[in-house]
Structures are given as C-alpha cells and as structure tokens.
Amino acid sequence: MLSRALLPLTRVALNRSAFVVRAFGASALINKTAVKAAATSGKKPTPAKAKKAVKPKRTAAAAKPKRAVVKPKRVAVKKIRKADIHEKTLNSKKAIVELPKQAPAAYSLFVRDRWKKVQPREGGENQLAVFASVSREAGRAWRALSESDKQQYHKQREALLAQHVQDVRKWWAGVDRKQVALENQRRRRHNRNVALNKVKGSRLPLLRDPLAPKRPLSAYMMFASEHLAGKSGDSIKDTSRALGAEWKTMSDAAKAPYVSKAAVEADLYKAASQKYASSI
Structure with missing residues (x-):
C-alpha cells in the first residue's frame, strides 16, 4: 500500500x-x-563579466571627523559721519588756515639785535632770566636811542611790511575760500564761547582779505559819519539815535546828495572788485 x-x-x-x-x-x-x-568569424568570445565586489559602507565610527571651520569674528566698524567731523573741526583749538605772520615792529627788531649779541650758556629758567634782563636793558637803550639811530629799524620794518603785503596777496590767491569760511565759523564759535565764559581766552579776529576793495558806505552811513565826526563816548549813542530819527523824517531832496554819492561809490566798488578778482 x-x-x-x-x-x-x-x-x-x-x-x-x-x-x-x-x-x-x-x-x-x-x-x-x-x-x-x-x-x-575570427573574434574572441566575450567572457561573462564578473560582478564587482561591493565595498562595505563606512560606519559613523569609522568615518574621519570633519574639521570645524572657525569663522573670523566681525569687527564692528564705527561709521564716522560728516556732521561729526564738521563739529570736531569747529570745536578744535587748532586753526584750519593761518595768515602769514605780521612784520615785527621797529622796537622788536632792535631787541632781536640785542639778543643776538648775548649768548647765554645756561638753559631753561636761567635762559629766561637772561632774556628778561636783556629785554629790560633793551627798553632803556631804546628810549635813549636817537631818532636817526632808530631810523634804520623803521626802514627794516617798512621793507618787511612790503614783503608781508606780497605774502598776504600770494596767500589769499592760493587759499581755498571754503577753508577760510570754515575757519571764520570756528572763530565765531570760539568768540561766542568766550562771551558765555565757556572757554578761557581772548576773542579771535575774523579773517578778511585786506587787499580786497572795501565795501562803500550807504547813504545813511555817509550822513551819520558827517554828524558823528569828532564825537566819542556816550555822546555817540545819543547822537546816533537822534540822527536815525532825523533821517526817517528827511525829504528825498535832502537825502539826494547822499544817495547820489553812495551810488557813485557802489559803481567804483563794483569795478574795483572785478579788477581784484581778475588779479588773484
């Protein structure tokens, strides 16, 4: 079964x-x-391709550790504004532009000659003491000096003044007028701070081109200058107030001489300004 x-x-x-x-x-x-x-056919038979051995995959432990890329720290750059630079310039004690130095006086030239003859060996405070004594002696010698002997120093000063005029003309011809305006702005701020006792020091004069033609007087200023000639002190204030009231009540016929004279001066000033502008 x-x-x-x-x-x-x-x-x-x-x-x-x-x-x-x-x-x-x-x-x-x-x-x-x-x-x-x-x-x-003459061709070799192609043998069967052998399968490639598959490489084992790397595990996380066998893989090489990656290098940590350290990025550089960004340094914060403070942006400087133009307004901050402008304020710093106006508050600075250093002058932006400076005029050529003035020619020394005749007495200063005399003291300079006396000081050249003295050669102090000591320095520091002793040198200052020697200079003070030389200055006192030079003062007495200058007062005792005759006018003919002083004349040589006056001639030296005149030559230096002529050279100074040329230096000033050259300086104003090559200077940047924007820098001059900025320096005058700095000086106005300094003078205002001195008036308010915020800064110690003396007032600074504004930079004005001494070789440029001066602006002519107006008709009223010509009228006032005639009546204020020879007066000083408090009388000028009182007279100025009275002249201002009188000018307002004057007729056109009474003002005509001053108006016509002011017009002529204005034309001359315009022509002189054009000539000076072409020379610089």
Whole structure:
C-alpha cells in the first residue's frame, strides 16, 4: 500500500530531474554554437563579466571627523559721519588756515639785535632770566636811542611790511575760500564761547582779505559819519539815535546828495572788485 502511495511522488521527481538535464544540455549546446560562431568569424568570445565586489559602507565610527571651520569674528566698524567731523573741526583749538605772520615792529627788531649779541650758556629758567634782563636793558637803550639811530629799524620794518603785503596777496590767491569760511565759523564759535565764559581766552579776529576793495558806505552811513565826526563816548549813542530819527523824517531832496554819492561809490566798488578778482 505504501509503495503505491509513493509512486506518484517518484514520478514527479524523475520528471523534474529530466527537465534540469535537458536545460543544462540546451545551455551547453548554446555555448558550443557561440564558440563555433566566434571561431568562424575570427573574434574572441566575450567572457561573462564578473560582478564587482561591493565595498562595505563606512560606519559613523569609522568615518574621519570633519574639521570645524572657525569663522573670523566681525569687527564692528564705527561709521564716522560728516556732521561729526564738521563739529570736531569747529570745536578744535587748532586753526584750519593761518595768515602769514605780521612784520615785527621797529622796537622788536632792535631787541632781536640785542639778543643776538648775548649768548647765554645756561638753559631753561636761567635762559629766561637772561632774556628778561636783556629785554629790560633793551627798553632803556631804546628810549635813549636817537631818532636817526632808530631810523634804520623803521626802514627794516617798512621793507618787511612790503614783503608781508606780497605774502598776504600770494596767500589769499592760493587759499581755498571754503577753508577760510570754515575757519571764520570756528572763530565765531570760539568768540561766542568766550562771551558765555565757556572757554578761557581772548576773542579771535575774523579773517578778511585786506587787499580786497572795501565795501562803500550807504547813504545813511555817509550822513551819520558827517554828524558823528569828532564825537566819542556816550555822546555817540545819543547822537546816533537822534540822527536815525532825523533821517526817517528827511525829504528825498535832502537825502539826494547822499544817495547820489553812495551810488557813485557802489559803481567804483563794483569795478574795483572785478579788477581784484581778475588779479588773484
């Protein structure tokens, strides 16, 4: 009974083995035909490509550690505004532009000559003491000096003044007028701070071109200058107030001489200004 039951299973196994043998024989036959075809054509048969070995992936522990990139710190650059530079310039004690130095007086030239003859060996406070004594002696000698002997120093001063005029003309011809205006603004601020006792020191004069033509007087100023001639002190204030009231009540006919004279002076000033502007 058992043999009859196993008989179908053995038949199935035999059929499968036969199929495998047939398949193997067919593949072998195909390979043989491919070899023969290659031999007849002269080409070498291409062998089957071998599969590449797959490299194992690196784990997180085996991977090389990455270098940390350190970025440089940004330095905060403070922006300087033009307004801050302008304010710093106006509050500075240093002059923006300076005129050529004035020519020394005749007495200063005399003291300079006396000082050149003295050669103090000591320095510091002793030198200052020697200079003070020389200055006192020079003062007495200057007062005792005759006018003919003083004349040589006056001539030296006149020559230096003429040279100073040329230096001033050259300076004003080459200077930047914007810098001059900025220096005058700085001096006005300094003078205002001195008046308010915010800064110690003396008032600074404004820079004005001494060689430029002077502005003419107005008609009223010509009228007032005639009536104020020879007066001083408090009388000038009282007279000025009275002249101002009188000028307002004057007729056009009474003002005509001063108006016409002021017009002539204005024309002359305009022509002189144009000539001076072309010379610099």
